[in-house]
Amino acid sequence: MSLETTATSLPEPLQVTAAAAQAGADAVRGQLRVALPMRHAGTHEVELRYELRGPEDAPVVFVAGGISAHRHVSASASFPEAGWANALVAAGRALDPARLRVLAFDYVGADGRLDVPIDTADQADAIALLLDALGIARLQAFVGYSYGAMVGLQFGARHPHRLRRLVAVSGAHSPHPYASAWRALQRRAVALGQLQCADAAGLALARQFAMLSYRTPEEFGERFAAPPEIVNGRVRCAAEDYLDACGAQYVARTPVTAFLRLSESIDLHRVDPAGVRVPVTVVAVEGDRLVPLADSVNLVEGLAGRGQLRVLRSPYGHDAFLKETDRIDLILAAVLHGKDGAAA
């Protein structure tokens, strides 16, 4: 059974509503409007849409994913559709919604209505406002993957008193210049489409190029080894059906402006590791084409005694968080509960 609570009147710059759970609901959703002072764009009124799952008295873990992730992390009785990290937030997992309360939100800008530069610091500040509204003084942990790891580092730098520990997977204190160039070209693909009102075509192409950065040659080598075909006089490679599907799926759920502004946000991201004043577990994937291992090492060095590094090798590269769920879960279990399963 789903339950949403919405603020309808907005007399003040900061107007919030908390969700009230109905009896029997194992997850609640809500939204609130806040006036958010933004690093590069002045103050904007934005709507924060969240989902909170788990027992009311359990410690709260914030979970944040890539730029296309959202508040619905996992399927629950209340919201049974699959979430974006369904295999990681589940019974028996380190992120067990019977033991922990899992909070997530839609990124600022994800609705495509905010067409200004958005910084990871803005996302971190929005999360702090959300915690205020929900009466959550302190998170047990922040588990961030990709863009979520960047936001988590900003949260640890700007709101360290609201957080016990951070797990930053496949994201570092600044984007790698090669990855930034890759994203800049994706945004150009969108711009090329927009020139001719072919926004969807441009966005699909951008997503397809992004997929090459999320995955690895190893995976493509195994899946798409068939020789190309000549179709209507043109060469069509084995991976193109898959890439078509990736583009179409993404276009169906993503406003062009949301993609552009959140993609930019990754490139704007800069955090001084020395300023992150909470314990951080940095999880790096060897073979990640967006976040080189060296950047994760630099991050851990900058964290001094507060950082520890875990390295995975995965054919899924940057997407390992979503694919290597058993191995990620083991790491989360050790970090969140200690190796023996006791709450840390």
Place this chain on the structure above:
Amino acid sequence: MSLETTATSLPEPLQVTAAAAQAGADAVRGQLRVALPMRHAGTHEVELRYELRGPEDAPVVFVAGGISAHRHVSASASFPEAGWANALVAAGRALDPARLRVLAFDYVGADGRLDVPIDTADQADAIALLLDALGIARLQAFVGYSYGAMVGLQFGARHPHRLRRLVAVSGAHSPHPYASAWRALQRRAVALGQLQCADAAGLALARQFAMLSYRTPEEFGERFAAPPEIVNGRVRCAAEDYLDACGAQYVARTPVTAFLRLSESIDLHRVDPAGVRVPVTVVAVEGDRLVPLADSVNLVEGLAGRGQLRVLRSPYGHDAFLKETDRIDLILAAVLHGKDGAAA
């Protein structure tokens, strides 16, 4: 002083002209029309444009580069503008035009007038026709880089009696599926531009994406570490000026159709290494994002006793041939002349 010889009448399917060197010319250019039976496209009449540099009685080495390379490999007295491999074909180098005769051509399709699928086998057969026309029975060596390495492998498979040895740099017996996907998306960028008659914009974007495959994160990390700027409300990354220049340069010299058909040609390429019946030195670059080291190893294994592998590590990745000229020259010297400098 430049010298071109051109066939003007074409009564026969195979009509050739050979260049006649003027006194004092150290290089000659010529062109000939041939009827070329193509693997996927029937027989087409194509113009082969070549350049030949060096003493008439010296052994001939054919040099072939990437899809944007051409017949002008190096600056000479006759053609003083810089060639695409100027630093490798020069006095004192393994490819010394005082000791060797260097032959190169414009790839079939490079003029943009042949809008059909072009196979590397077609290029190899065109080279054989060119040798016929020039009265060259056998090449001392074929030095191919990237697409040129693929064409060289086809030449070694289809015309082994015309070749003593092959040096195949940064190219293998088949393209890697990940690299093929990357190129397929570049061709989609062109198609997106063509939708609106913005051919140049699409081709520029394709080239910019290609540059990311030719170079490495290491190089970008060193050159473009500056944080992005916000320009007219949009994030602009440090590498974008460089990428703009790459796109503009390429568009100025490349017909859209040439790019599309030669890009496709890389993806069509398939050679059975067991069928390559000449000695082959395979040069691989660790860190090449288009040709994984494993593919070069597979190639050498397939060549059985006829293959030997040399591996370079370079921050220039796929472009190492054009950038690590001293190291490439050492390899070429050992292969072509023996380590002591004697002719092999």
